[in-house]
Amino acid sequence: MQARILGKNGLAVSAIGMGCMGFSHGYGAVPPEAESIRLMRRAFELGCTFYDTAEVYGPYVNEELTGKAVAPFRKEIVLATKFSPFPLPGQDADKLSRAGVRYALEDSLRRLGTDYIDLYYLHRVPGDCPLEDVAGWMGEFIREGLVRGWGLSQPSEDQVRRAHAVTPLAAIQSEYSMMERMFEKDVIPACEELGIGFVPFSPLASGFLSGKYGQDSRYEGDDVRRVITRFAKENVKANQPLLDLLHEYAEAKKATPAQISLSWMLRKKDFIVPIPGMRKEERIVENLGAVDVSLSDDEFAALERALGAIAIHGNRTDEDIARLGTVRAR
Ligand SMILES: NC(=O)c1ccc[n+]([C@@H]2O[C@H](COP(=O)([O-])OP(=O)(O)OC[C@H]3O[C@@H](n4cnc5c(N)ncnc54)[C@H](OP(=O)(O)O)[C@@H]3O)[C@@H](O)[C@H]2O)c1
Numbered sequence: 001m002q003a004r005i006l007g008k009n010g011l012a013v014s015a016i017g018m019g020c021m022g023f024s025h026g027y028g029a030v031p032p033e034a035e036s037i038r039l040m041r042r043a044f045e046l047g048c049t050f051y052d053t054a055e056v057y058g059p060y061v062n063e064e065l066t067g068k069a070v071a072p073f074r075k076e077i078v079l080a081t082k083f084s085p086f087p088l089p090g091q092d093a094d095k096l097s098r099a100g101v102r103y104a105l106e107d108s109l110r111r112l113g114t115d116y117i118d119l120y121y122l123h124r125v126p127g128d129c130p131l132e133d134v135a136g137w138m139g140e141f142i143r144e145g146l147v148r149g150w151g152l153s154q155p156s157e158d159q160v161r162r163a164h165a166v167t168p169l170a171a172i173q174s175e176y177s178m179m180e181r182m183f184e185k186d187v188i189p190a191c192e193e194l195g196i197g198f199v200p201f202s203p204l205a206s207g208f209l210s211g212k213y214g215q216d217s218r219y220e221g222d223d224v225r226r227v228i229t230r231f232a233k234e235n236v237k238a239n240q241p242l243l244d245l246l247h248e249y250a251e252a253k254k255a256t257p258a259q260i261s262l263s264w265m266l267r268k269k270d271f272i273v274p275i276p277g278m279r280k281e282e283r284i285v286e287n288l289g290a291v292d293v294s295l296s297d298d299e300f301a302a303l304e305r306a307l308g309a310i311a312i313h314g315n316r317t318d319e320d321i322a323r324l325g326t327v328r329a330r
Helices: 033-045 061-076 098-112 131-144 157-166 187-194 233-238 240-253 257-268 281-292 297-308 318-322 324-329
Strands: 003-006 011-014 050-052 078-083 117-122 147-153 171-175 197-201
Touching: 003 197, 011 078, 033 061, 033 281, 050 061, 061 078, 061 098, 078 098, 078 171, 098 117, 098 131, 117 131, 117 171, 131 147, 131 157, 147 157, 147 197, 157 187, 171 187, 187 197, 233 240, 240 257, 240 297, 257 281, 257 297, 318 324
Parallel strands: 050 078, 078 117, 117 147, 147 171, 171 197
Antiparallel strands: 003 011
16 A cells, blocks of 8 residues: 655555554444454555554553554554543543653553554643643653654644644644544644644544445444434434535545545645544455545545535534443433
8 A cells, every 4th residue: 555654754654544443442332352353454454554542442452452453563564552631540640740651651552562652642632731741751752762753632733833842743643534624724734834744533524424324323332423413313414415425426436435535635635644443344445445546636626616615514522422421321
C-alpha cells in the first residue's frame, strides 16, 4: 500500500490505518479474541502498517489485545496509543503529573508487549492541562527511546501551536469526515504549516458513510450510535442527500460509498491518514482498498462543490457519549 509520512521526523505509515477500538469498546458486542487477532493480522497482510489503540479502550484490554495481534510484525508497523488526561482505575489521582504520565506510559508498554511506542497521544486536552509540561515530558520520553513521536487528540489550533513549540508533534488525531469538517478551518491548516500529520478518527462517521445503516438499524450495549445525534432517526433521514451523493460517485467510480469517503480525505492532503474501525474481513478489504480509488481533479472539485451544498444533521460529541453510562444503566 502507498505510504504516508506523519510529522517532520518521519513516521512512515500505510495511507490507511486500522482503528482497533471496536475490538473491545464503543460499538457493542465484540468478536471472540481469536477472530479479532485474525482480523488485525489480515489487515497487515493487506498492507496496513498503522494500528491505533488507547489505554481507555476497555479500559486497558484493547492495548493487550492489539499488542498480542501485532506481535509477529511489531517492528514493521507504527503502533499508536493514547493516555487519558483523567485517572483510570488503579491510576494515581494526579494523572497529568510527570510521575502520573510515566506510570501510564510504562503500563501501556507492558500491556502492548513492546519496549517503545511509535506514536503516543494525549487523548484529550482539558482547559487546565499543563500542556507545556506534558510536551516537555514527551520530549524526555523521546530522548529515552520510549516513544518515537507524540501527538494530541481533539486539540484546538492554539493548543497545537503551544505544544509543538516545546516538543514537535508528529500527529494530531481528531474527528474528521464528510460529516464533521470543523478542523478544516484551523487545525488542519496549522498541521500543514507546521509539518504535522493529521489522523482522522471516525473517518466514516461511525459507519454512517458506508451507507449500510438506516433508520431502522438497532444498536446495543456500549455502541455509541445509541447516543450520538447523527444516528437519531430523524437525522438519518435528513442526511439521505449525502448518502445519495456518495452512491452516485460510488457507481461512477465502481467503488463503494465508504471508499469514496476515504478516497476524498486522502485526496485532500497528503499528510492525512484515516484509521477506520472495521471488524469484518470484507470491510477491511473494502476500506483499505480505498487507496486504489482515485478522484480526478474535476471529480474532486465537483464532489467538494456538492458537499458544500449539503446540510449535515447531528454529530458525535463526548458529552453525548458520556450519556451512554445512563442509557446502559436503564
Ligand atoms: N481519539 C479519539 O478520541 C477517538 C475517538 C473515536 C475513535 N478513535 C479511534 O479511531 C478509530 C476509528 O474510529 P471509529 O471506529 O469510530 O471509525 P469509523 O470507521 O468511522 O466507524 C466504525 C464503525 O463503522 C463500521 N464500518 C466501518 N467500515 C465499514 C464498512 N465498509 N461498511 C459498513 N460498516 C463499516 C464499523 O463496523 P464494524 O466494526 O462492526 O465492522 C464500526 O461500527 C477507532 O478504532 C479508534 O482507534 C479515536
